[in-house]
């Protein structure tokens with residue numbers, strides 16, 4: 001099996017994730033600021049936990065080659081992705097330590113601890129099945145948004161988010177990560193118990209992504225600013 005089999009096995013949830021209303025409003029520039037700010041604050045906390053999950057991939061790896069493959073993601077998370085969030089939130093007078101002191105919302109706790117648990121109780125393939133929707137999905141969203149003529153770049157307050165995930169650097173790193181996941185999946189039969197378990201893990205993480213977008217939209221009435 002490969003990553004495309006995982007996507008095909010949960011197509012409905014996958015499309016609900018990659019074409020969520022939050023993404024569409026982001027592309028048009030119409031997303032309400034409180035929703036984006038809540039999403040970014042929670043995503044900051046999400047990325048912090050995700051760095052732990054990629055560090056767990058180093059711990060779970062059996063070979064030096066697999067240990068080295070997880071390291072660029074730890075770096076990208078702690079540097080480029082998280083600093084985008086910190087610099088955007090600075091516009092609201094929020095510092096990195098303010099963000100660290102924020103409470104984790106339920107969807108943030110559920111998603112990140114699910115991924116860590118899948119990795120801790122399983123092996124490195126289970127961990128990557130839980131991690132995969134995040135990078136593969138955001139790369140697909142970035143590509144879709146940059147190819148879609150309805151995406152509004154000029155004057156869009158969320159243009160940095162779009163260019164971060166549509167950009168070559170991010171796209172290339174996901175392509176490399178996906179090739180690595182495919183190597184790990186290649187020896188597993190899609191119709192085996194193991195294959196079905198991996199689909200469940202991948203689909204659960206995909207459902208968590210949908211809930212994470214929704215958590216952002218639901219912040220509209222919370223009036224955070």
Ligand SMILES: Cc1ncc(C[n+]2csc(CCO)c2C)c(N)n1
Pocket residue numbers: 043046047050073076077081134135136138209212
């Ligand atoms: C909820 C949520 N899901 C996915 C990403 C994107 N993302 C997070 S970690 C990572 C891999 C290392 O770069 C990627 C692509 C996000 N930011 N927030």
